[in-house]
Amino acid sequence: MCRDKHVADFMDCLEAWCTRLMGEKPYHIHRFNLSGNDLSDSAVKKIIETLMTLEIRVDVLDLTKNKIQSDAASKIADYVWSTEPLSELLLDRNLLGFEDVNSVLRACYNHSGYPIRKSYGLPIPLKLGITNNPIVAENRVGELLNTIRKQGGKERVWFCNCEEDLSEKELERHREKLETCYLAVHMPGAFTGTDDRTAVRRSRSRTRTRKRQRKEATSDDEEDEEEEQEVSEQRPARQGRRNAERDKRS
Incomplete structure (x- = not known):
């Protein structure tokens, strides 16, 4: 458990742990999990700033069930832009609005590392968890996806919201689209409208x-x-x- 008052000590311990186990930076952690801590927006912002300062790359960043709002969301977007691509970014059960999610997706769109490719070249969509956020409660996810399609080009983006769409067979079927798109995102349970795959x-x-x-x-x-x-x-x-x-x- 890491509450706001523990954040400074926790990040000091993280730096010491990385230095002892991995030596000099940059560092690589497979999964960085701070879910369910009810951390404030400012606390999450400090944590992300520390990840950037220490040059810690993570594959899975789990910040589910905290109180992330605009400031931390903006810093997460900066982190996404500045580091190697994530495979999962889990932000469910926070306080994210339309522009907060938009800033994160915009960073992914402009990052040349997305979508991630496996060793044999099959592109893999980023898993972005945003359920139980205001943007979902207000039914604005579909509006956001349409905005991204208009601004980024419909042929350059690909969204899905069902687990079955991530099977190797399905990804292989859509290889041509995935190889040419700038943004491919799997958003489980985030919206019920038509998307590029379920359509x-x-x-x-x-x-x-x-x-x-x-x-x-x-x-x-x-x-x-x-x-x-x-x-x-x-x-x-x-x-x-x-x-x-x-x-x-x-």
């Missing part, structure tokens, strides 16, 4: 649904025609029996 999936789903409905409708029509044909065939037979019975009575 295709939903279109395919709607097409399959329409085909199934047409097939079912055709099947129902054929059944109706068969029933009508049976009725038509039975009608003369019933009439013949009636005539025969009438002749007998006569």
Whole structure:
């Protein structure tokens, strides 16, 4: 647990730990996790400033469930711009607004290291967690994505919000788009509107649904025609029996 009052001591310990284990900077930490500490905006800003001063690169920066607002968000954007690309930036359950998230995404867009590529060249979208923030509560994520598309070029950005979109098969399918885009971001649960990946999936789903409905409708029509044909065939037979019975009575 790291509260605001512990931040200065914590960063001193971090510097000592990095120096002892890794020697001279720059340093590399796979996961830097300060989630669930309820840290203030100013405290998070100081932490990010220290990461920049010590030249600490992280792959996963987890700042979930704190009180990040504009100042810390701006410093996070500076950190994103100044360091090697992150694979995950988790900012869920904070106090981020439209411009705060926009500044972070703008830094990623302008950074030549995004999207990250694996050793064999397959681009990997940045995972950006922003659920339970004002921008999501106000349903402005879709507006932000559209703004980025207009400003950065629709062909240069790629967004998705479903875990299945990160499978190697799906990424390979969209390799051409990912290789030419400047910004590729996976934002799980951040929005419910149409995005660049689910739009295709939903279109395919709607097409399959329409085909199934047409097939079912055709099947129902054929059944109706068969029933009508049976009725038509039975009608003369019933009439013949009636005539025969009438002749007998006569």
